[in-house]
Amino acid sequence: MATRRIGLALVEEGVVLARGGFCPKDRLQHEGLVRLFHEMEVGYCRLVTISTDNLLETNEFRAAAGAHWPFLSDPGRKVQKDLDIAEYTDPTHNPMVPHTIVLEPGLLVHKTYMGYWFFGRPTVEELRQDLRVVTRKCRPDWDLSDPELRDAWGRGEKARFYPYGKSYAAVFKEQE
Secondary structure, eight states, rough: OOOOBOOTOOOOOOEEEETTTHHHHHHHHHHHHHHHHHHHHHOOOOOEEEEESOOOHHHHHHHTTOOOOOOEEEETTTHHTTTTTTTOOOOTTTOOEEEEEEEETTTHHHHHHSSGGGSSSSEEEEEHHHHHHHHHOOOOTTTTTOOOHHHHHHHOOOOGEEEEEEEEHHHHHHHH
């Protein structure tokens, strides 16, 4: 999968294209994501899982994982077809080849992991490092030890610091 913009306007930082709740590899991967998600929340990152499971199976997968991020059901396999990632080796379930995609703001693909084999999927630490790179790239106030930032703060130039000229009310509204 080449670096390009993808048509999923639902997330800013992470998309997991999963085989589904029937897959032990997906279940184990999501156990790790549950631990990482607590860090993602305080780091202002988002996550979504999309599978070809029906709505009931999708909700069961989410509940069994103990996940608190959106799980989307795509039984019509629109994502699978649009990205041409049908897993042809499993005609019984007809899932997607699992991918984990780390996105920069504006839905620009930063990194893609293909996880047909379990060890092709990213570890929690790899995702943490990817999110560090993306966050550093898009946060102008990443390094508060920068004398230029300190001077800007002293001059009252608060737009260079989180929430970047927005009110917290506007930030919360965008998160809805």
